[in-house]
Amino acid sequence: xxxxxxxxxxxxxxxxxxxxxxxxxxxxxxxxxxxxxxxxxxxxxxxxxxxxxxxxxxxxxxxxxxxxxxxxxxxxxxxxxxxxxxxxxxxxxxxxxxxxxxxxxxxxxxxxxxxxxxxxxxxxxxxxxxxxxxxxxxxxxxxxxxxxxxxxxxxxxxxxxxxxxxxxxxxxxxxxxxxxxxxxxxxxxxxxxxxxxxxxxxxxxxxxxxxxxxxxxxxxxxxxxxxxxxxxxxxxxxxxxxxxxxxxxxxxxxxxxxxxxxxxxxxxxxxxxxxxxxxxxxxxxxxxxxxxxxxxxxxxxxxxxxxxxxxxxxxxxxxxxxxxxxxxxxxxxxxxxxxxxxxxxxxxxxxxxxxxxxxxxxxxxxxxxxxxxxxxxxxxxxxxxxxxxxxxxxxxxxxxxxxxxxxxxxxxxxxxxxxxxxxxxxxxxxxxxxxx
Ligand SMILES: Cc1cc2nc3c(=O)[nH]c(=O)nc-3n(C[C@H](O)[C@H](O)[C@H](O)COP(=O)(O)O)c2cc1C
Ligand code: SF4
Ligand code: SF4
Numbered sequence: 001x002x003x004x005x006x007x008x009x010x011x012x013x014x015x016x017x018x019x020x021x022x023x024x025x026x027x028x029x030x031x032x033x034x035x036x037x038x039x040x041x042x043x044x045x046x047x048x049x050x051x052x053x054x055x056x057x058x059x060x061x062x063x064x065x066x067x068x069x070x071x072x073x074x075x076x077x078x079x080x081x082x083x084x085x086x087x088x089x090x091x092x093x094x095x096x097x098x099x100x101x102x103x104x105x106x107x108x109x110x111x112x113x114x115x116x117x118x119x120x121x122x123x124x125x126x127x128x129x130x131x132x133x134x135x136x137x138x139x140x141x142x143x144x145x146x147x148x149x150x151x152x153x154x155x156x157x158x159x160x161x162x163x164x165x166x167x168x169x170x171x172x173x174x175x176x177x178x179x180x181x182x183x184x185x186x187x188x189x190x191x192x193x194x195x196x197x198x199x200x201x202x203x204x205x206x207x208x209x210x211x212x213x214x215x216x217x218x219x220x221x222x223x224x225x226x227x228x229x230x231x232x233x234x235x236x237x238x239x240x241x242x243x244x245x246x247x248x249x250x251x252x253x254x255x256x257x258x259x260x261x262x263x264x265x266x267x268x269x270x271x272x273x274x275x276x277x278x279x280x281x282x283x284x285x286x287x288x289x290x291x292x293x294x295x296x297x298x299x300x301x302x303x304x305x306x307x308x309x310x311x312x313x314x315x316x317x318x319x320x321x322x323x324x325x326x327x328x329x330x331x332x333x334x335x336x337x338x339x340x341x342x343x344x345x346x347x348x349x350x351x352x353x354x355x356x357x358x359x360x361x362x363x364x365x366x367x368x369x370x371x372x373x374x375x376x377x378x379x380x381x382x383x384x385x386x387x388x389x390x391x392x393x394x395x396x397x398x399x400x401x402x403x404x405x406x407x408x409x410x411x412x413x414x415x416x417x418x419x420x421x422x423x424x425x426x427x428x429x430x431x432x433x434x435x436x
Contacts, residue, residue: 137203204230
Protein backbone atom coordinates (compact mmCIF):
# COMPACT_ATOMS: atom_id res chain seq x y z
CA UNK A 1 0.00 0.00 0.00
CA UNK A 2 1.20 3.51 -0.82
CA UNK A 3 2.89 5.41 1.99
CA UNK A 4 1.26 8.86 2.21
CA UNK A 5 3.10 10.04 5.31
CA UNK A 6 4.46 13.50 4.85
CA UNK A 7 7.61 15.27 5.94
CA UNK A 8 7.33 18.93 5.06
CA UNK A 9 10.37 20.99 6.10
CA UNK A 10 10.95 18.46 8.87
CA UNK A 11 7.35 18.63 10.08
CA UNK A 12 5.92 15.14 10.03
CA UNK A 13 2.26 14.29 9.53
CA UNK A 14 0.42 11.05 8.73
CA UNK A 15 -0.80 12.50 5.45
CA UNK A 16 -0.19 15.64 3.38
CA UNK A 17 -3.61 17.15 4.13
CA UNK A 18 -3.49 20.14 6.47
CA UNK A 19 -6.27 22.55 7.27
CA UNK A 20 -5.32 26.09 6.28
CA UNK A 21 -5.31 28.96 8.74
CA UNK A 22 -8.97 30.01 8.89
CA UNK A 23 -12.18 29.31 10.87
CA UNK A 24 -11.68 25.50 10.75
CA UNK A 25 -8.50 25.95 12.83
CA UNK A 26 -9.43 28.78 15.16
CA UNK A 27 -9.97 26.83 18.35
CA UNK A 28 -9.27 23.59 20.18
CA UNK A 29 -12.80 22.28 19.64
CA UNK A 30 -12.51 22.48 15.84
CA UNK A 31 -8.95 21.25 15.59
CA UNK A 32 -9.53 18.21 17.81
CA UNK A 33 -12.58 17.23 15.77
CA UNK A 34 -10.57 17.67 12.57
CA UNK A 35 -7.78 15.47 13.90
CA UNK A 36 -10.31 12.81 14.88
CA UNK A 37 -11.51 12.73 11.27
CA UNK A 38 -7.93 12.24 10.09
CA UNK A 39 -6.48 15.59 9.05
CA UNK A 40 -2.69 15.36 9.01
CA UNK A 41 -2.11 18.81 10.42
CA UNK A 42 -3.37 22.33 10.85
CA UNK A 43 -2.16 25.85 10.46
CA UNK A 44 -3.83 27.55 13.40
CA UNK A 45 -5.97 30.60 12.63
CA UNK A 46 -3.65 33.62 12.48
CA UNK A 47 -2.62 34.98 15.86
CA UNK A 48 -2.06 38.68 16.44
CA UNK A 49 -1.22 40.86 19.39
CA UNK A 50 -3.67 41.72 22.15
CA UNK A 51 -6.08 43.39 22.31
CA UNK A 52 -7.66 41.11 19.70
CA UNK A 53 -9.16 42.47 16.49
CA UNK A 54 -12.90 42.96 16.21
CA UNK A 55 -14.92 41.33 13.43
CA UNK A 56 -18.10 42.71 11.91
CA UNK A 57 -21.29 41.33 13.42
CA UNK A 58 -23.14 41.26 10.11
CA UNK A 59 -22.44 38.91 7.20
CA UNK A 60 -18.76 38.24 6.58
CA UNK A 61 -19.04 35.69 3.76
CA UNK A 62 -20.17 35.85 0.14
CA UNK A 63 -20.24 33.19 -2.58
CA UNK A 64 -20.54 32.37 -6.26
CA UNK A 65 -22.56 29.25 -7.08
CA UNK A 66 -22.81 26.85 -10.00
CA UNK A 67 -26.20 26.03 -11.52
CA UNK A 68 -26.62 23.23 -8.95
CA UNK A 69 -26.02 25.72 -6.09
CA UNK A 70 -22.61 24.17 -5.45
CA UNK A 71 -20.21 26.77 -4.04
CA UNK A 72 -17.65 27.56 -6.72
CA UNK A 73 -16.12 30.68 -5.24
CA UNK A 74 -16.12 31.89 -1.66
CA UNK A 75 -15.43 35.33 -0.28
CA UNK A 76 -14.75 36.58 3.22
CA UNK A 77 -14.16 39.82 5.05
CA UNK A 78 -13.09 38.12 8.25
CA UNK A 79 -9.95 39.28 10.06
CA UNK A 80 -7.38 37.24 11.98
CA UNK A 81 -8.33 35.57 15.28
CA UNK A 82 -10.55 37.67 17.49
CA UNK A 83 -9.70 35.63 20.58
CA UNK A 84 -7.15 36.52 23.28
CA UNK A 85 -3.58 35.50 22.46
CA UNK A 86 -3.15 33.52 25.68
CA UNK A 87 -6.34 31.54 25.02
CA UNK A 88 -5.05 30.46 21.63
CA UNK A 89 -1.56 29.67 22.93
CA UNK A 90 -2.93 27.56 25.78
CA UNK A 91 -5.13 25.56 23.40
CA UNK A 92 -2.33 25.11 20.84
CA UNK A 93 -0.04 23.68 23.52
CA UNK A 94 -2.74 21.34 24.82
CA UNK A 95 -3.75 20.05 21.38
CA UNK A 96 -0.14 19.49 20.31
CA UNK A 97 0.51 17.52 23.48
CA UNK A 98 -2.55 15.36 22.94
CA UNK A 99 -1.98 14.84 19.19
CA UNK A 100 1.82 14.59 18.89
CA UNK A 101 1.75 12.88 15.49
CA UNK A 102 -0.16 15.74 13.81
CA UNK A 103 1.44 18.85 12.36
CA UNK A 104 0.75 21.97 14.39
CA UNK A 105 1.81 25.13 12.60
CA UNK A 106 0.91 28.55 13.97
CA UNK A 107 0.06 31.42 11.65
CA UNK A 108 1.25 34.83 12.78
CA UNK A 109 0.66 38.46 11.91
CA UNK A 110 2.06 41.32 13.97
CA UNK A 111 3.22 44.85 13.11
CA UNK A 112 6.32 45.05 10.95
CA UNK A 113 8.84 45.64 13.74
CA UNK A 114 11.50 43.14 14.81
CA UNK A 115 10.61 43.43 18.52
CA UNK A 116 6.97 42.55 17.84
CA UNK A 117 7.98 39.43 15.90
CA UNK A 118 10.59 38.46 18.50
CA UNK A 119 8.15 38.55 21.36
CA UNK A 120 5.39 36.55 19.68
CA UNK A 121 7.88 33.94 18.44
CA UNK A 122 9.02 33.36 22.01
CA UNK A 123 5.45 32.76 23.13
CA UNK A 124 4.72 30.37 20.26
CA UNK A 125 7.89 28.37 20.93
CA UNK A 126 6.60 27.65 24.42
CA UNK A 127 3.60 25.82 22.93
CA UNK A 128 5.89 23.20 21.28
CA UNK A 129 4.26 23.93 17.93
CA UNK A 130 6.07 22.44 14.93
CA UNK A 131 6.44 25.59 12.89
CA UNK A 132 5.16 29.02 12.03
CA UNK A 133 3.50 30.46 8.98
CA UNK A 134 3.86 34.19 8.36
CA UNK A 135 0.57 35.58 7.11
CA UNK A 136 1.67 38.05 4.43
CA UNK A 137 -1.48 37.36 2.50
CA UNK A 138 -4.66 38.63 4.10
CA UNK A 139 -5.94 41.23 1.59
CA UNK A 140 -8.60 43.00 3.65
CA UNK A 141 -8.84 44.76 6.99
CA UNK A 142 -5.33 43.90 8.16
CA UNK A 143 -3.59 45.19 5.04
CA UNK A 144 -4.96 48.67 5.70
CA UNK A 145 -3.13 48.45 9.04
CA UNK A 146 0.21 47.74 7.31
CA UNK A 147 0.09 43.96 7.80
CA UNK A 148 -0.96 40.93 5.72
CA UNK A 149 -0.81 41.58 2.01
CA UNK A 150 0.63 45.05 2.65
CA UNK A 151 3.81 43.17 3.62
CA UNK A 152 3.35 40.42 1.04
CA UNK A 153 3.27 42.94 -1.81
CA UNK A 154 6.72 44.31 -0.97
CA UNK A 155 9.47 41.74 -1.51
CA UNK A 156 11.93 43.72 0.64
CA UNK A 157 9.57 43.49 3.63
CA UNK A 158 9.06 39.77 3.09
CA UNK A 159 12.79 39.19 3.07
CA UNK A 160 13.29 41.36 6.15
CA UNK A 161 10.59 39.74 8.28
CA UNK A 162 11.51 36.21 7.18
CA UNK A 163 15.09 36.93 8.23
CA UNK A 164 13.99 38.29 11.63
CA UNK A 165 11.97 35.15 12.19
CA UNK A 166 14.76 32.81 11.16
CA UNK A 167 17.12 34.63 13.49
CA UNK A 168 14.72 34.48 16.41
CA UNK A 169 13.28 30.99 16.35
CA UNK A 170 14.30 27.36 16.03
CA UNK A 171 10.96 26.57 14.33
CA UNK A 172 10.70 26.17 10.56
CA UNK A 173 9.39 29.34 8.92
CA UNK A 174 6.79 29.10 6.17
CA UNK A 175 5.97 32.34 4.34
CA UNK A 176 2.36 32.50 3.14
CA UNK A 177 2.15 34.52 -0.06
CA UNK A 178 -0.54 36.80 -1.37
CA UNK A 179 -1.75 36.28 -4.94
CA UNK A 180 -2.61 39.99 -5.13
CA UNK A 181 0.61 40.75 -6.97
CA UNK A 182 1.70 40.81 -10.60
CA UNK A 183 4.45 38.19 -10.54
CA UNK A 184 4.49 35.63 -7.73
CA UNK A 185 8.13 34.76 -8.33
CA UNK A 186 9.34 38.01 -6.75
CA UNK A 187 7.84 37.49 -3.28
CA UNK A 188 8.87 33.82 -3.38
CA UNK A 189 12.45 34.77 -4.20
CA UNK A 190 12.39 37.30 -1.37
CA UNK A 191 11.22 34.63 1.05
CA UNK A 192 14.08 32.40 0.00
CA UNK A 193 16.61 35.22 0.33
CA UNK A 194 15.29 35.87 3.83
CA UNK A 195 16.04 32.25 4.70
CA UNK A 196 12.44 30.97 4.86
CA UNK A 197 12.17 27.18 4.90
CA UNK A 198 9.14 27.17 2.61
CA UNK A 199 6.39 29.20 1.03
CA UNK A 200 2.68 28.46 1.13
CA UNK A 201 0.19 29.81 -1.38
CA UNK A 202 -2.25 31.15 -2.15
CA UNK A 203 -3.98 33.32 0.36
CA UNK A 204 -7.20 34.90 -0.88
CA UNK A 205 -7.71 37.10 -3.95
CA UNK A 206 -9.21 40.60 -3.66
CA UNK A 207 -12.80 40.40 -4.77
CA UNK A 208 -16.37 41.62 -4.70
CA UNK A 209 -18.66 38.62 -5.16
CA UNK A 210 -21.86 40.47 -5.98
CA UNK A 211 -23.89 43.64 -5.82
CA UNK A 212 -27.29 43.94 -4.19
CA UNK A 213 -29.18 45.70 -6.99
CA UNK A 214 -31.95 46.91 -4.68
CA UNK A 215 -29.57 48.70 -2.35
CA UNK A 216 -26.72 49.19 -4.84
CA UNK A 217 -24.28 47.81 -2.29
CA UNK A 218 -21.52 45.20 -2.61
CA UNK A 219 -22.17 41.83 -1.02
CA UNK A 220 -21.77 40.79 1.72
CA UNK A 221 -23.55 43.98 2.80
CA UNK A 222 -23.10 45.32 6.30
CA UNK A 223 -25.69 47.98 7.08
CA UNK A 224 -25.85 49.18 3.47
CA UNK A 225 -22.13 49.09 2.74
CA UNK A 226 -19.72 46.44 1.51
CA UNK A 227 -15.99 46.08 1.13
CA UNK A 228 -13.65 43.92 -0.92
CA UNK A 229 -12.95 40.52 0.58
CA UNK A 230 -10.72 37.53 -0.06
CA UNK A 231 -11.75 35.07 -2.77
CA UNK A 232 -11.06 31.35 -2.45
CA UNK A 233 -12.62 27.96 -3.18
CA UNK A 234 -12.63 25.91 -6.43
CA UNK A 235 -12.70 29.06 -8.61
CA UNK A 236 -9.19 30.06 -7.51
CA UNK A 237 -7.55 26.65 -8.00
CA UNK A 238 -6.25 27.35 -11.53
CA UNK A 239 -4.71 30.64 -10.40
CA UNK A 240 -3.11 29.00 -7.40
CA UNK A 241 -1.73 26.07 -9.40
CA UNK A 242 -0.12 28.37 -11.92
CA UNK A 243 1.55 30.30 -9.12
CA UNK A 244 2.79 27.10 -7.49
CA UNK A 245 4.22 25.94 -10.82
CA UNK A 246 5.85 29.32 -11.46
CA UNK A 247 7.74 29.06 -8.18
CA UNK A 248 8.57 25.38 -8.69
CA UNK A 249 10.20 26.01 -12.06
CA UNK A 250 11.86 29.35 -11.33
CA UNK A 251 15.66 28.80 -11.26
CA UNK A 252 15.90 31.06 -8.20
CA UNK A 253 13.36 29.16 -6.10
CA UNK A 254 13.42 25.68 -7.62
CA UNK A 255 13.53 23.04 -4.90
CA UNK A 256 12.14 25.33 -2.19
CA UNK A 257 9.35 23.46 -0.38
CA UNK A 258 5.86 24.70 -1.28
CA UNK A 259 2.63 24.14 0.61
CA UNK A 260 -0.14 24.29 -2.01
CA UNK A 261 -3.41 26.07 -1.17
CA UNK A 262 -6.41 27.20 -3.18
CA UNK A 263 -9.67 25.45 -3.97
CA UNK A 264 -8.53 21.98 -2.99
CA UNK A 265 -11.65 19.88 -2.48
CA UNK A 266 -10.77 16.34 -3.54
CA UNK A 267 -7.74 14.02 -3.56
CA UNK A 268 -7.34 14.77 -7.26
CA UNK A 269 -7.01 18.50 -6.63
CA UNK A 270 -4.35 17.70 -4.06
CA UNK A 271 -2.49 15.34 -6.40
CA UNK A 272 -2.48 18.01 -9.12
CA UNK A 273 -0.98 20.60 -6.77
CA UNK A 274 1.64 18.09 -5.66
CA UNK A 275 2.51 17.15 -9.24
CA UNK A 276 3.11 20.86 -9.88
CA UNK A 277 5.55 21.07 -7.00
CA UNK A 278 3.62 21.30 -3.73
CA UNK A 279 5.12 19.11 -0.99
CA UNK A 280 1.81 19.11 0.85
CA UNK A 281 -1.54 20.89 0.65
CA UNK A 282 -3.80 23.01 2.80
CA UNK A 283 -7.59 23.23 2.66
CA UNK A 284 -10.04 25.83 3.92
CA UNK A 285 -13.19 26.42 1.82
CA UNK A 286 -13.92 22.74 1.18
CA UNK A 287 -13.87 22.05 4.92
CA UNK A 288 -16.09 25.07 5.56
CA UNK A 289 -18.61 23.96 2.94
CA UNK A 290 -18.60 20.17 3.44
CA UNK A 291 -17.17 19.58 6.93
CA UNK A 292 -14.09 17.79 8.23
CA UNK A 293 -15.05 14.34 6.92
CA UNK A 294 -13.95 15.23 3.39
CA UNK A 295 -10.43 14.31 4.43
CA UNK A 296 -11.40 10.64 4.31
CA UNK A 297 -12.03 10.84 0.56
CA UNK A 298 -8.73 12.67 0.19
CA UNK A 299 -6.76 10.02 2.10
CA UNK A 300 -8.40 7.01 0.44
CA UNK A 301 -8.48 8.57 -3.01
CA UNK A 302 -4.83 9.58 -2.96
CA UNK A 303 -3.59 6.25 -1.69
CA UNK A 304 -5.79 4.22 -4.07
CA UNK A 305 -4.56 6.26 -7.02
CA UNK A 306 -0.94 5.89 -5.91
CA UNK A 307 -1.40 2.12 -5.57
CA UNK A 308 -2.96 1.92 -9.01
CA UNK A 309 -0.14 3.90 -10.59
CA UNK A 310 2.65 2.26 -8.60
CA UNK A 311 3.71 5.41 -6.75
CA UNK A 312 5.13 4.27 -3.43
CA UNK A 313 5.63 7.56 -1.58
CA UNK A 314 4.69 11.21 -2.05
CA UNK A 315 8.19 11.80 -3.43
CA UNK A 316 7.15 9.77 -6.48
CA UNK A 317 4.45 12.36 -7.19
CA UNK A 318 5.73 15.73 -5.96
CA UNK A 319 6.96 17.98 -8.80
CA UNK A 320 6.58 15.23 -11.43
CA UNK A 321 4.67 17.62 -13.74
CA UNK A 322 7.09 20.52 -13.32
CA UNK A 323 9.38 19.59 -16.27
CA UNK A 324 6.29 19.58 -18.49
CA UNK A 325 5.33 23.15 -17.61
CA UNK A 326 6.91 25.36 -20.24
CA UNK A 327 6.58 28.76 -21.86
CA UNK A 328 4.20 29.16 -24.83
CA UNK A 329 7.06 29.70 -27.23
CA UNK A 330 8.36 26.17 -26.66
CA UNK A 331 5.11 24.37 -27.54
CA UNK A 332 5.38 22.09 -30.57
CA UNK A 333 3.77 23.84 -33.55
CA UNK A 334 3.91 20.62 -35.56
CA UNK A 335 1.50 18.89 -33.20
CA UNK A 336 -1.85 18.78 -35.04
CA UNK A 337 -5.10 17.66 -33.43
CA UNK A 338 -8.71 17.49 -34.66
CA UNK A 339 -11.97 17.21 -32.80
CA UNK A 340 -13.89 13.91 -33.09
CA UNK A 341 -17.54 13.47 -32.17
CA UNK A 342 -18.75 10.13 -30.84
CA UNK A 343 -22.09 9.83 -32.62
CA UNK A 344 -23.33 7.23 -30.14
CA UNK A 345 -22.91 9.65 -27.25
CA UNK A 346 -24.11 12.80 -29.06
CA UNK A 347 -27.51 14.06 -27.88
CA UNK A 348 -27.73 16.52 -30.79
CA UNK A 349 -28.04 19.59 -28.58
CA UNK A 350 -26.10 21.69 -31.09
CA UNK A 351 -23.94 23.58 -28.62
CA UNK A 352 -20.71 22.56 -30.30
CA UNK A 353 -21.98 23.79 -33.66
CA UNK A 354 -23.05 27.18 -32.34
CA UNK A 355 -19.81 27.70 -30.43
CA UNK A 356 -17.62 26.77 -33.36
CA UNK A 357 -19.83 28.57 -35.88
CA UNK A 358 -20.09 31.86 -33.99
CA UNK A 359 -16.71 32.11 -32.34
CA UNK A 360 -14.25 29.60 -33.72
CA UNK A 361 -13.66 28.12 -37.19
CA UNK A 362 -17.05 27.05 -38.60
CA UNK A 363 -15.88 23.45 -38.42
CA UNK A 364 -18.94 21.59 -37.15
CA UNK A 365 -21.98 20.74 -39.27
CA UNK A 366 -25.54 21.10 -38.00
CA UNK A 367 -27.37 19.45 -40.91
CA UNK A 368 -26.15 16.75 -43.25
CA UNK A 369 -28.41 15.62 -46.11
CA UNK A 370 -31.34 17.42 -44.51
CA UNK A 371 -30.85 15.64 -41.16
CA UNK A 372 -29.71 17.22 -37.89
CA UNK A 373 -26.16 15.90 -37.59
CA UNK A 374 -23.04 17.21 -35.89
CA UNK A 375 -19.76 16.28 -37.42
CA UNK A 376 -16.33 17.88 -37.55
CA UNK A 377 -15.10 19.28 -40.88
CA UNK A 378 -11.40 18.42 -40.79
CA UNK A 379 -10.58 20.94 -43.50
CA UNK A 380 -11.65 23.75 -41.10
CA UNK A 381 -10.90 22.42 -37.62
CA UNK A 382 -7.88 24.02 -35.90
CA UNK A 383 -8.16 21.76 -32.87
CA UNK A 384 -8.91 24.63 -30.51
CA UNK A 385 -10.82 22.49 -27.95
CA UNK A 386 -13.76 24.91 -27.64
CA UNK A 387 -16.35 22.31 -28.65
CA UNK A 388 -14.89 19.79 -26.19
CA UNK A 389 -15.36 22.32 -23.41
CA UNK A 390 -18.92 23.33 -24.26
CA UNK A 391 -20.31 19.86 -24.99
CA UNK A 392 -22.56 18.81 -22.09
CA UNK A 393 -21.76 15.12 -22.56
CA UNK A 394 -18.42 14.02 -21.12
CA UNK A 395 -16.07 12.36 -23.62
CA UNK A 396 -18.54 12.88 -26.46
CA UNK A 397 -16.08 15.16 -28.25
CA UNK A 398 -12.40 14.38 -27.95
CA UNK A 399 -9.39 16.02 -29.45
CA UNK A 400 -7.21 13.52 -31.26
CA UNK A 401 -3.74 14.10 -32.68
CA UNK A 402 -3.00 13.29 -36.32
CA UNK A 403 -0.24 10.74 -36.77
CA UNK A 404 3.08 11.71 -38.29
CA UNK A 405 2.77 11.58 -42.09
CA UNK A 406 -1.01 12.04 -42.04
CA UNK A 407 -2.48 14.81 -44.19
CA UNK A 408 -3.86 17.87 -42.41
CA UNK A 409 -6.79 18.69 -44.67
CA UNK A 410 -6.87 22.27 -43.39
CA UNK A 411 -3.34 23.19 -44.47
CA UNK A 412 -2.77 20.55 -47.14
CA UNK A 413 0.49 19.58 -45.40
CA UNK A 414 1.46 16.23 -43.91
CA UNK A 415 2.26 16.10 -40.21
CA UNK A 416 5.98 16.45 -39.66
CA UNK A 417 7.88 14.33 -37.12
CA UNK A 418 10.05 17.37 -36.27
CA UNK A 419 9.50 19.38 -33.13
CA UNK A 420 9.21 23.02 -34.18
CA UNK A 421 8.38 25.96 -31.97
CA UNK A 422 7.93 29.72 -32.21
CA UNK A 423 11.57 30.48 -31.42
CA UNK A 424 12.59 29.15 -34.83
CA UNK A 425 9.40 29.86 -36.79
CA UNK A 426 9.92 31.93 -39.98
CA UNK A 427 7.11 34.32 -38.97
CA UNK A 428 8.89 35.20 -35.75
CA UNK A 429 10.78 38.47 -36.33
CA UNK A 430 13.35 37.55 -33.67
CA UNK A 431 14.00 34.20 -35.34
CA UNK A 432 14.34 35.92 -38.73
CA UNK A 433 16.91 38.36 -37.42
CA UNK A 434 18.89 35.53 -35.78
CA UNK A 435 18.90 33.58 -39.07
CA UNK A 436 20.21 36.56 -41.09
C1 LIG B 1 -13.25 32.78 6.32
C2 LIG B 1 -11.79 32.70 5.99
C3 LIG B 1 -10.87 33.16 6.90
C4 LIG B 1 -9.51 33.09 6.62
N1 LIG B 1 -8.61 33.51 7.56
C5 LIG B 1 -7.29 33.37 7.32
C6 LIG B 1 -6.35 33.71 8.31
O1 LIG B 1 -6.69 34.10 9.44
N2 LIG B 1 -5.04 33.57 8.01
C7 LIG B 1 -4.61 33.13 6.81
O2 LIG B 1 -3.40 33.01 6.59
N3 LIG B 1 -5.49 32.80 5.84
C8 LIG B 1 -6.81 32.90 6.08
N4 LIG B 1 -7.71 32.52 5.12
C9 LIG B 1 -7.22 32.03 3.82
C10 LIG B 1 -7.11 30.50 3.79
O3 LIG B 1 -6.21 30.01 4.73
C11 LIG B 1 -6.67 30.02 2.39
O4 LIG B 1 -5.41 30.53 2.11
C12 LIG B 1 -7.64 30.43 1.28
O5 LIG B 1 -8.95 30.37 1.74
C13 LIG B 1 -7.49 29.55 0.03
O6 LIG B 1 -7.78 28.21 0.31
P1 LIG B 1 -9.22 27.53 -0.04
O7 LIG B 1 -9.52 27.82 -1.46
O8 LIG B 1 -9.03 26.08 0.29
O9 LIG B 1 -10.20 28.19 0.87
C14 LIG B 1 -9.08 32.58 5.38
C15 LIG B 1 -10.02 32.12 4.47
C16 LIG B 1 -11.35 32.16 4.77
C17 LIG B 1 -12.34 31.64 3.78
S1 SF4 C 1 -11.81 22.01 -32.04
FE1 SF4 C 1 -12.34 24.17 -32.35
S2 SF4 C 1 -12.22 24.44 -34.55
FE2 SF4 C 1 -12.32 22.23 -34.20
S3 SF4 C 1 -14.46 21.74 -34.30
FE3 SF4 C 1 -14.04 22.13 -32.16
S4 SF4 C 1 -14.50 24.29 -31.86
FE4 SF4 C 1 -14.36 23.97 -34.06
S1 SF4 D 1 -22.34 19.60 -28.00
FE1 SF4 D 1 -21.93 17.43 -27.80
S2 SF4 D 1 -23.91 16.50 -27.49
FE2 SF4 D 1 -24.32 18.53 -28.27
S3 SF4 D 1 -24.44 18.25 -30.47
FE3 SF4 D 1 -22.33 18.72 -30.07
S4 SF4 D 1 -21.34 16.75 -29.82
FE4 SF4 D 1 -23.52 16.41 -29.67
